[in-house]
Amino acid sequence: MQGSTPRDNLLLRCLPAREYARVSAGLEPRELEHGAGCLQAAGLDDAFHFIASGLVSLVRPTDGDGHTGIAVVGREGGAGLEAVTGGASALAGGAVALTPVRVWSLEGEAMRREFARGGAMQYNLLRFLHALAEQVARTAVCKGHHSIDDQLCRWILLALDRLPDNEVPITQAVIGQMLGVRRASVTDSAARLERDGLIERARGRLHVPDRAALEARACACYGAIRAEHDDLHRCLGETSPRA
Amino acid sequence: MTDSQPASGPRDNLLLAGLPDDAYERLAADLQPVELARGQLLSDPTAEPDRFYFITAGVVSLLYHTANGSSAELAVVGREGGAGLSVAMGGHVFPADEVVQVPGSAWTLRAEPMRREFDRGSELQRNLLRFSQVLMAQMAQTVVCNRHHSVEQQLVRWVLLSLDRLPGNDLQMTQESIAHMLGVRRAGVTEAAGHLQRKGAIEYTRGRIHVPDRTALEALACECYRVVKSEYEHLARESAGG
Numbered sequence: 001m002q003g004s005t006p007r008d009n010l011l012l013r014c015l016p017a018r019e020y021a022r023v024s025a026g027l028e029p030r031e032l033e034h035g036a037g038c039l040q041a042a043g044l045d046d047a048f049h050f051i052a053s054g055l056v057s058l059v060r061p062t063d064g065d066g067h068t069g070i071a072v073v074g075r076e077g078g079a080g081l082e083a084v085t086g087g088a089s090a091l092a093g094g095a096v097a098l099t100p101v102r103v104w105s106l107e108g109e110a111m112r113r114e115f116a117r118g119g120a121m122q123y124n125l126l127r128f129l130h131a132l133a134e135q136v137a138r139t140a141v142c143k144g145h146h147s148i149d150d151q152l153c154r155w156i157l158l159a160l161d162r163l164p165d166n167e168v169p170i171t172q173a174v175i176g177q178m179l180g181v182r183r184a185s186v187t188d189s190a191a192r193l194e195r196d197g198l199i200e201r202a203r204g205r206l207h208v209p210d211r212a213a214l215e216a217r218a219c220a221c222y223g224a225i226r227a228e229h230d231d232l233h234r235c236l237g238e239t240s241p242r243a
Numbered sequence: 244m245t246d247s248q249p250a251s252g253p254r255d256n257l258l259l260a261g262l263p264d265d266a267y268e269r270l271a272a273d274l275q276p277v278e279l280a281r282g283q284l285l286s287d288p289t290a291e292p293d294r295f296y297f298i299t300a301g302v303v304s305l306l307y308h309t310a311n312g313s314s315a316e317l318a319v320v321g322r323e324g325g326a327g328l329s330v331a332m333g334g335h336v337f338p339a340d341e342v343v344q345v346p347g348s349a350w351t352l353r354a355e356p357m358r359r360e361f362d363r364g365s366e367l368q369r370n371l372l373r374f375s376q377v378l379m380a381q382m383a384q385t386v387v388c389n390r391h392h393s394v395e396q397q398l399v400r401w402v403l404l405s406l407d408r409l410p411g412n413d414l415q416m417t418q419e420s421i422a423h424m425l426g427v428r429r430a431g432v433t434e435a436a437g438h439l440q441r442k443g444a445i446e447y448t449r450g451r452i453h454v455p456d457r458t459a460l461e462a463l464a465c466e467c468y469r470v471v472k473s474e475y476e477h478l479a480r481e482s483a484g485g
Contacts, residue, residue, distance in 0.1 A: 060387050116368065133382065145426065180390040
């Protein structure tokens with residue numbers, strides 16, 4: 001079953017055996033149900049969480065009690081970079097599990113110690129930070145410039161890159177929250193994409209019958225983020241699943 | 244044996260000020276003073292970076308450009324940080340141009356001594372990582388701001404973040420430059436600036452923005468300004484902790 005070993009996460013898989021041995025004893029498995037809120041709120045404060053299966057969105061609080069999605073992460077990375085960079089978790093945005101998620105958590109001190117050694121863990125984390133920065137930056141551009149249809153295409157494709165098959169088992173309401181748009185807007189946009197044969201809507205999930213068609217419809221933001229994602233896989237020593 | 248510090252020197256930069264003396268001394272001989280000119284490009288993602296700039300005065304923006312010319316300003320940096328982070332991190336981390344928006348000064352450190360110090364796993368590495376996190380947080384907040392807030396609010400945020408890094412209450416910026424930074428059409432900036440003028444929050448003539456009353460302008464800011472400000476105030480406190 002995917003996620004059942006730490007090495008299902010790419011940052012850990014691509015550590016040389018000796019380096020992996022240093023951290024493996026400290027890795028604690030955790031299951032997060034979909035919708036499970038902020039990892040900080042779950043008491044998993046000073047730790048980095050290597051994602052082994054499922055889809056996580058990094059989020060930022062918005063006016064009132066809401067939050068908006070900043071980036072999506074799967075097993076190519078993790079949540080809790082603040083544990084490495086050292087910022088107070090109270091200021092961090094947090095993360096939300098969008099599907100059932102399995103993580104392997106390493107507490108902050110051990111993480112920082114391993115990072116400071118300057119070996120493969122540091123390299124892997126900085127490459128992940130790079131890919132994440134590209135996704136966040138490009139998302140900022142997309143939200144400022146592109147239509148909701150464009151943003152929805154981008155989001156669905158990024159989710160598919162991190163999930164098995166061609167299904168996104170997430171409700172339109174949650175997707176709307178991640179995009180920071182009203183639910184009605186997402187429903188309308190999804191209806192348009194369905195009318196054009198790009199997605200099929202069912203209760204609680206979206207199916208994508210033709211990925212190439214959806215990619216052709218998407219704005220350039222998806223391609224830019226995807227290119228960084230593929231590069232990350234290459235640097236971590238694995239062919240991207242969709243390359 | 245050491246010279247007394249000049250009135251203004253590298254330790255006007257908070258990343259350097261927060262280093263213990265032995266760590267600072269390792270770098271001091273390699274630090275070179277430079278002036279930062281308006282519009283100067285300190286690093287761009289397509290070129291190999293060769294030095295890090297510890298900013299001591301002025302304001303630098305991180306600007307993301309797409310192939311078709313769309314842009315978004317991702318973050319604002321002053322003497323709490325620097326430009327050219329990729330030099331330390333072994334490659335381009337932030338996919339943006341780093342452009343001088345308000346002229347100032349910096350102390351540069353070339354790649355080799357920077358990398359050497361970073362690889363020691365010392366306080367400099369810790370300060371740079373914290374700084375990178377603050378940049379990431381600013382970028383993340385931009386995502387929120389671009390989605391939820393008006394051009395006027397984004398303009399207010401940018402003016403306040405810049406003034407936080409400058410002495411006085413004045414900012415020299417053409418509407419064209421602001422439009423490029425916020426990733427909007429110039430007409431949008433004219434309109435937003437007009438609203439702010441009518442509210443008495445700014446005076447904007449001949450490319451100079453004057454803020455007569457900061458409190459009034461802050462009252463018009465979206466929460467994004469306060470969120471970003473608290474992040475780098477936290478950074479400044481931690482840097483000072485050494």
